[in-house]
Amino acid sequence: MKVKAIGMIYSPFKSKKDAPIQPLKSKAKGKVVLFEEYIEGLDGIDGFSHIYLIYKFHKSKGYKLKVIPFLDDKPKGLFATRAPRRPNQIGISVVKLIKIKKNILFVEGIDVLDGTPLLDIKPYIPDFELKGKVKIGWLEGKIKK
Secondary structure (H helix, E strand, O other): OOOOOOEEEEOOOOOOOOOOOOHHHOOOEEEEEEOHHHHHHHOOHHHOOEEEEEEEOOOOOOOOOEEOOOOOOOOEEHHHOOOOOOOOOEEEEEEEEEEEEOOEEEEEOOOOOOOEEEEEEEEOOHHHOOOOOOOOHHHOOOOOO
């Protein structure tokens, strides 16, 4: 399987300790610079207020199948968490799209490290997301609204 970067994500966060744990807690602004050969793929994205950024956790090395997540003190299976140290180093964030200038997307709510390789962009479409009652497992009662 080959996956290659289609651009780079730039943010004010130079290290993991500087970055917010989740994008909803962030008001930070950043830039997504798409490589020139992919500019045509941005046609129509300016009509969306939010987008998914799919990226590589390029600073995360190794992983454990049991981790202690930030909202708990008991080990959980890696796939029941959003821990960045994962077998395939893939991350996903929903960010607000502020504007586009050629191949640069200006975004808000960024939570990734500066210089993160971008793998894909998708529009966030609320009507396509799951509606109704959703179970959130061990996180039940731990997330403050």
